[in-house]
Amino acid sequence: MRYNPKAVEEKWQGYWEREQLFSVQEDPDKKKFYLLEMFPYPSGRIHMGHVRNYSIGDVVARFLSMRGYNVLHPMGWDAFGMPAENAAIKAKTHPAKWTYENIDYMRRQLKKLGLSYDWTRELATCDPSYYRWEQLFFVKMFKKGLAYKKKSYVNWCGTCQTVLANEQVEDGACWRCDQPVVQKEMEQWFFKITDYVEELLEYLDKLPGWPERVLTMQRNWIGKSFGSTIHFPLESGKGSIQVFTTRADTLFGATFMSLAPEHPLVDELCRGTEQEETVRAFVERSKQAKRGERAADLLEKEGVFTGAHCINPMTGAKMPIFVANFVVMEYGTGAVMAVPAHDQRDFEFARKYDLPIKVVIKASEDAPVPEPAALDQAFEEDGILVDSGDFTGMTSAQAREAITQALEARGQGELTVQYRLRDWGISRQRYWGAPIPIIYCDECGTVPVPEEDLPVVLPLDLDMPESGASPLPLSEEFVRTTCPQCGKAARRETDTMDTFVESSWYFARFACSDYDQGPLDPQRVGYWMPVDQYIGGIEHAVLHLLYSRFFTKVLRDMGYLQVDEPFTNLLTQGMVIKDGAKMSKSKGNVVDPDDMIRAYGADTVRLFCLFAAPPEKELEWSDQGVEGASRFLGRVWRLVHDNLEGLQAAAPYDGRAEVGSTLQALHRKTHQTIKKVTEDIEQRFHFNTAIAAIMELVNQIYAVQDKASQDPAYWPVMREAVETVVVLLSPMAPHIAEELWERLGRRPSIAKVPWPTWREESLKAEEILIVVQVNGKLRGRLTVPADVTNEDLEKAALADPKVQSFIEGKTVRKVIVVPKKLVNIVV
RNA sequence: GCGAGAGUGGCGGAAUUGGCAAACGCACUGGACUUAGGAUCCAGCGCCCUCGGGCUUGGGGGUUCGACUCCCCCCUCUCGCACCA
Numbered sequence: 001m002r003y004n005p006k007a008v009e010e011k012w013q014g015y016w017e018r019e020q021l022f023s024v025q026e027d028p029d030k031k032k033f034y035l036l037e038m039f040p041y042p043s044g045r046i047h048m049g050h051v052r053n054y055s056i057g058d059v060v061a062r063f064l065s066m067r068g069y070n071v072l073h074p075m076g077w078d079a080f081g082m083p084a085e086n087a088a089i090k091a092k093t094h095p096a097k098w099t100y101e102n103i104d105y106m107r108r109q110l111k112k113l114g115l116s117y118d119w120t121r122e123l124a125t126c127d128p129s130y131y132r133w134e135q136l137f138f139v140k141m142f143k144k145g146l147a148y149k150k151k152s153y154v155n156w157c158g159t160c161q162t163v164l165a166n167e168q169v170e171d172g173a174c175w176r177c178d179q180p181v182v183q184k185e186m187e188q189w190f191f192k193i194t195d196y197v198e199e200l201l202e203y204l205d206k207l208p209g210w211p212e213r214v215l216t217m218q219r220n221w222i223g224k225s226f227g228s229t230i231h232f233p234l235e236s237g238k239g240s241i242q243v244f245t246t247r248a249d250t251l252f253g254a255t256f257m258s259l260a261p262e263h264p265l266v267d268e269l270c271r272g273t274e275q276e277e278t279v280r281a282f283v284e285r286s287k288q289a290k291r292g293e294r295a296a297d298l299l300e301k302e303g304v305f306t307g308a309h310c311i312n313p314m315t316g317a318k319m320p321i322f323v324a325n326f327v328v329m330e331y332g333t334g335a336v337m338a339v340p341a342h343d344q345r346d347f348e349f350a351r352k353y354d355l356p357i358k359v360v361i362k363a364s365e366d367a368p369v370p371e372p373a374a375l376d377q378a379f380e381e382d383g384i385l386v387d388s389g390d391f392t393g394m395t396s397a398q399a400r401e402a403i404t405q406a407l408e409a410r411g412q413g414e415l416t417v418q419y420r421l422r423d424w425g426i427s428r429q430r431y432w433g434a435p436i437p438i439i440y441c442d443e444c445g446t447v448p449v450p451e452e453d454l455p456v457v458l459p460l461d462l463d464m465p466e467s468g469a470s471p472l473p474l475s476e477e478f479v480r481t482t483c484p485q486c487g488k489a490a491r492r493e494t495d496t497m498d499t500f501v502e503s504s505w506y507f508a509r510f511a512c513s514d515y516d517q518g519p520l521d522p523q524r525v526g527y528w529m530p531v532d533q534y535i536g537g538i539e540h541a542v543l544h545l546l547y548s549r550f551f552t553k554v555l556r557d558m559g560y561l562q563v564d565e566p567f568t569n570l571l572t573q574g575m576v577i578k579d580g581a582k583m584s585k586s587k588g589n590v591v592d593p594d595d596m597i598r599a600y601g602a603d604t605v606r607l608f609c610l611f612a613a614p615p616e617k618e619l620e621w622s623d624q625g626v627e628g629a630s631r632f633l634g635r636v637w638r639l640v641h642d643n644l645e646g647l648q649a650a651a652p653y654d655g656r657a658e659v660g661s662t663l664q665a666l667h668r669k670t671h672q673t674i675k676k677v678t679e680d681i682e683q684r685f686h687f688n689t690a691i692a693a694i695m696e697l698v699n700q701i702y703a704v705q706d707k708a709s710q711d712p713a714y715w716p717v718m719r720e721a722v723e724t725v726v727v728l729l730s731p732m733a734p735h736i737a738e739e740l741w742e743r744l745g746r747r748p749s750i751a752k753v754p755w756p757t758w759r760e761e762s763l764k765a766e767e768i769l770i771v772v773q774v775n776g777k778l779r780g781r782l783t784v785p786a787d788v789t790n791e792d793l794e795k796a797a798l799a800d801p802k803v804q805s806f807i808e809g810k811t812v813r814k815v816i817v818v819p820k821k822l823v824n825i826v827v
Numbered sequence: 828g829c830g831a832g833a834g835u836g837g838c839g840g841a842a843u844u845g846g847c848a849a850a851c852g853c854a855c856u857g858g859a860c861u862u863a864g865g866a867u868c869c870a871g872c873g874c875c876c877u878c879g880g881g882c883u884u885g886g887g888g889g890u891u892c893g894a895c896u897c898c899c900c901c902c903u904c905u906c907g908c909a910c911c912a
Binding site: 212213216217219220221223225227243244245246247258324326327328331335337343344345346418420542611612613614617618619620624625627628632634679686692693695696699702769771773776778781813814815821822824825 | 830831842846847852866867879891892893905906907908909
């Protein structure tokens with residue numbers, strides 16, 4: 001009977017589905033475990049990254065379920081998003097049709113992989129029964145001031161009349177029509193994630209189950225820095241410029257001022273001066289430049305004088321105000337006090353435009369103070385203040401505090417904390433997304449859609465414009481409405497929400513995806529949340545995971561959730577690569593999961609993904625490696641079938657009866673393997689070494705085969721070993737395990753069999769192998785009784801003839817004995 | 828530039844607490860079975876060697892009886908952030 005993966009897999013997938021084997025209910029008497037893998041975007045077909053992600057998750061789900069946990073393991077679809085619009089335009093179909101067809105196809109693919117999902121909880125975020133609750137959250141956030149509208153710059157393609165995401169801008173041009181993209185100021189909706197910035201930062205220390213790498217990335221993204229805000233009065237006497245700096249100690253060396261091109265003061269300062277034209281031209285040019293170019297060192301530092309001056313609040317010196325292309329509006333106040341002697345960028349700028357340089361920091365107490373003209377670069381480190389009035393002689397750290405305090409006393413500055421994190425812009429001028437539930441009324445202004453009128457359903461009967469622009473603003477039927485407050489004619493918001501909003505709370509909805517009395521059923525959500533283990537790609541380390549943390553806190557404060565953090569443990573799996581590069585169509589190195597499953601079966605594909613590398617590392621796809629996995633399963637299959645009669649007739653050995661040494665060794669190996677596999681899965685998620693251990697056991701069974709068949713315990717010990725292989729393998733290769741389990745005369749399902757435990761008694765050998773070293777080098781091996789004393793061990797080691805030859809004629813200085821492991825003789 | 832991670836045979840990788848480096852798999856070599864073998868089973872497989880042994884975890888130094896593992900310096904690669912004031 002040959003192993004036929006296709007037949008076996010279809011049989012058991014049908015069985016699992018008929019028996020609803022993986023549907024779970026809330027059960028307060030059982031310990032719950034919520035295991036979640038990041039849900040996919042229904043792009044059309046699953047790729048190897050999904051296969052890997054979901055294979056890992058499935059092992060954990062099946063393993064924990066066999067260990068007695070009540071495991072929630074759901075799956076759904078991150079179903080809104082722009083690819084659906086693009087595909088629809090290209091294929092002249094509708095985004096909804098395209099999306100739902102993809103979902104149907106991909107669901108079939110996942111089922112073919114034999115993943116143990118509770119499909120009764122499946123959800124798609126583009127369904128009104130899902131996004132209606134998201135709109136409710138939006139309305140509540142609007143009422144709390146957590147959702148607000150403000151002007152901000154977006155990438156705008158004038159030809160397509162649409163806003164572009166950053167990744168749709170290629171070399172400063174629109175990806176669709178190749179026309180230049182400009183920065184346009186538009187009204188956009190934002191979520192006030194900055195209200196939670198401190199909690200988001202602090203709680204990173206309370207997530208020991210997250211990889212350090214991800215925590216660091218989030219910390220950097222939040223980017224908290226301590227410094228001072230300093231007010232520089234304008235020479236004209238009309239107001240002042242606010243500046244954020246971490247280097248208040250260098251204030252005496254500030255000789256000019258740099259403003260971002262977008263800074264609101266720029267216009268005002270140059271108006272009516274002879275520089276006006278030059279400044280405006282410069283600002284325009286800077287705005288044209290793509291953000292990507294503004295970043296990095298791609299752009300040469302340039303600037304223009306505005307014609308205005310401000311006053312250094314400490315020295316009283318007149319400081320010319322420049323507009324500089326390297327100052328970004330998004331960070332701090334969009335204005336920088338320039339200290340050319342102690343900041344490299346300011347130094348280069350000063351040299352270029354011949355601006356004064358004043359040294360105010362020296363390296364140490366006795367270091368000389370350099371002449372500005374002799375400098376070839378800025379001195380950016382901390383040091384001792386010079387030429388700084390009352391503060392001269394202080395260290396940088398002392399001066400930062402003292403100078404800020406002095407300013408504060410005069411109302412010209414204060415200590416401040418800056419964050420890199422900006423509020424989350426969620427407006428998308430796109431069609432295929434959840435409509436933002438807002439109505440604009442000429443009388444009443446911006447009015448949220450009343451909760452009882454939700455959802456604002458995304459109309460599905462619209463034609464997609466060729467340009468790629470959203471059809472929503474063109475739909476009179478959608479736009480025209482009445483004001484919920486005054487009843488007069490009003491217009492609907494036509495922006496939709498960023499798809500990251502949907503994925504920021506889907507994990508909670510899985511606890512109760514059929515609930516229609518509100519977004520979240522308190523009882524069920526209370527039972528399942530938080531997610532105990534979350535598994536997904538490292539590419540979501542910042543945005544998705546940060547937004548989900550933010551949303552969890554917002555929903556907590558609204559009373560929907562009782563947890564502070566959504567994901568207790570996080571596993572970020574590495575990419576699947578081929579020939580050293582990420583799989584991509586352009587490189588032609590894509591491996592299609594369907595082809596692999598057809599050729600080898602799902603069990604083999606899963607096994608390979610788990611075996612070839614530990615989960616957090618990259619996985620190099622290898623066709624020969626897949627062959628190896630397939631060969632191993634064939635080996636296990638034959639192990640059962642070649643011995644079927646004898647195995648069926650025997651009861652598994654329980655470790656009690658006396659058996660010969662060969663069988664004793666197999667019994668010991670069986671229990672060592674149970675221990676190794678259990679610990680590798682449970683503590684480390686190292687499935688590769690777990691599988692290697694099972695392979696070792698299989699190899700040993702093969703070696704024992706026929707060797708001790710006259711021993712009455714032969715078949716019982718064999719049965720124990722073979723059944724152990726099948727059970728230990730079942731989370732990784734569930735179909736073949738079910739089939740072999742049944743053929744061994746057991747009743748299905750193996751998924752409901754308790755995970756085996758090892759007997760400590762059975763792990764111990766009567767004799768152990770001791771390594772003998774001379775001067776740290778391996779010189780001999782000893783087989784000794786397991787209960788050997790250190791003294792006997794030392795004696796035996798010194799008496800060993802091979803060891804003797806190395807210590808002959810030398811003085812033994814010291815003997816180190818590591819109990820039951822090693823002897824090291826130092827001569 | 829800043830931050831994080833990694834570097835072990837021909838390849839993927841193992842070594843969990845400082846204690847036999849290279850488990851397991853792939854590739855390769857030989858043998859058995861066979862009409863046949865691209866199936867299967869068995870064996871070998873880091874490098875050098877005068878067959879005693881010597882050398883080996885990116886390079887150099889250190890701690891230790893003993894270092895892939897700990898410490899210092901350097902090199903290379905990957906990822907993240909990046910004119911952050």
